[in-house]
Amino acid sequence: MAGPKDLDPSSSPRALLGAELRHARERKGLSQAELGQLVFVSGSFIGQLEAGTRRMQPEVARMLDEVLAAGGFFTRHCGVGATSKYPAFFVDVAELEAEATAIRQYTPLLVPGLLQTPAYAWAVNRAYDPTTPAETIKEWTQGRMDRTRLLDHPTKPLLWMVLDEAALRRAAGGRGVMAEALRHIADLSRRNRAIVQVLPLSAGAHAGMAGALKLMEFEDAPPLAYLEAVRSGRLEDDPATVTQLRFVFDLLVASALSQEKSLALIEALAEDYTHEQNP
Structure with missing residues (x-):
């Protein structure tokens, strides 16, 4: 409680x-x-x-x-200040991120929003809805970049990301966009602003195959888990369920590459994307 x-x-x-x-x-x-x-x-x-x-x-x-x-x-x-630039299912999560003391996240298919660059975010938002006007895509992208401002603090919140290798090899937005996105992640890792590990394809079956997972801890409130699907998401506050999901994340960390090997792979892939763009 x-x-x-x-x-x-x-x-x-x-x-x-x-x-x-x-x-x-x-x-x-x-x-x-x-x-x-x-x-x-x-x-x-x-x-x-x-x-x-x-x-x-x-x-x-x-x-x-x-x-x-x-x-x-x-x-x-209860409705005061309820308007938001985020989808209804994500409003609480965006606010909770800004108040969390620690965020642990696993993403199987894409670079998580807090690590995205504007070009990568644009590509993902455009893919979500190919018929949306460019101005709307711009607003969505800006909303995602606004979330990344919490990384302006040098140490808070603790950010621990496990990225599936498949997400790094999917060229969202093209090779140039991916090269920039991976260099951004590598920079955050080298500056010790985020703990980043890659779950390699060679790991085979693993605990997180069912989907993305985000865990958030707070100074004065119990931890929460967030499970996201296509255009939907669910916050979990049941202590037993959150504990089980924390165990899932711990298993993913155990299956992932070390920080050093993860950084080496991310930078190598960034170089590959750059070379393929400019042979």
Whole structure:
């Protein structure tokens, strides 16, 4: 469970809701787990709402108003600041990334968003929807680049990426785009801003074959896992499930190349792409 966290209610809508939720719950003499049972969510989820790390959805707000006799407070305020440049299924994840103290991620098919270059992001967004106007693709790409600003801090959050070799060999956007993208990843690794490991094709069957996985840890809230599929995604907050998914990531790390060998492979592939573009 997330421990009590004194939030400044004026700092953000989520901080306001979190502080009010905690006070209302304590006035009723309920634990986070007890309140969660009454509104059909986990106690961890209630803790994350109180800590300001999760967005309150309208249906949850309605039930909280009823259970806590809040007079419609949560319903009135849960939509404040709800507009976002990200798809609905990814809004919470983008906000959580910015607050995480550690992000561990495995991607089987593409370079993860936090490591992408603008040209690579453009190519991926264009592939997602070939008929979308260029201006919209530009907005999507800028949104993805905005997420990468969290890497401007020299040490936080801890970023640990396991990239499938298949993602590095798929020439998204062409060879020049891939050469730039891989050099960017190598630079982050050499600057010790990200731990990067490559899961080689030679590893054969592995624990992450079912899909992409992201794990996020926070200072004042329980860890979360995010599972993504085509145009959809799901946040997992059940402690047992998150623990199992952390074990999956640990197995992937064990199957991956060392940081040194991974860096050597990434730079070698970047050179190959450059040579093939300019023979």
